[in-house]
Amino acid sequence: MSLTYENKEVDSNATMPPPPYNTAVPAEPQLPGYYPGRELSAEQILEASDRMFNAMGNTAEMVHQAKIIASATSSLVQGIKLEAETQNDLESQTKLLAAAKQLADATARMVEAAKAAAQNPKDENCQLALQQATKELRQAANNATTENMKDEMM
DSSP states (O other): OEEEETTEEEETTSOOOOOOOOOOOOSSOOOTTOOTHHHHHHHHHHHHHHHHHHTTTOHHHHHHHHHHHHHHHHHHHHHHHHHHHHOSOHHHHHHHHHHHHHHHHHHHHHHHHHHHHHHSTTOHHHHHHHHHHHHHHHHHHHHHHHHHHHHHHO
């Protein structure tokens, strides 16, 4: 019996060569404390929250943007926690973990507000509560990323 491998006929009893390995060099050096998703997550939070603020009155769109924000903040929190693990300085580690907790708590409040808005799509107060929770989350994200940038510069 013969098989085809890379458009060549080979004996079925023959040993197949291993697949090619990925030998690509990363575009940027991987430095300790560098997590490329962090900047992307922070930008996603800002963009999705702007879209949410512009969607006032459209609960479905507001809830959709809240889901995007929740996903981005989850990634950001994980990145901050990973960065905290690389810190040798206990003070820096404590600051990073506190920022991650503040961001996670703000995310939980926004998710609760989004659930309330989804259950009461015509209730403007629910939409306003979601908008306020998102503003607080944005501030927590800004604080968390600002703290990270300060630590990296030192």
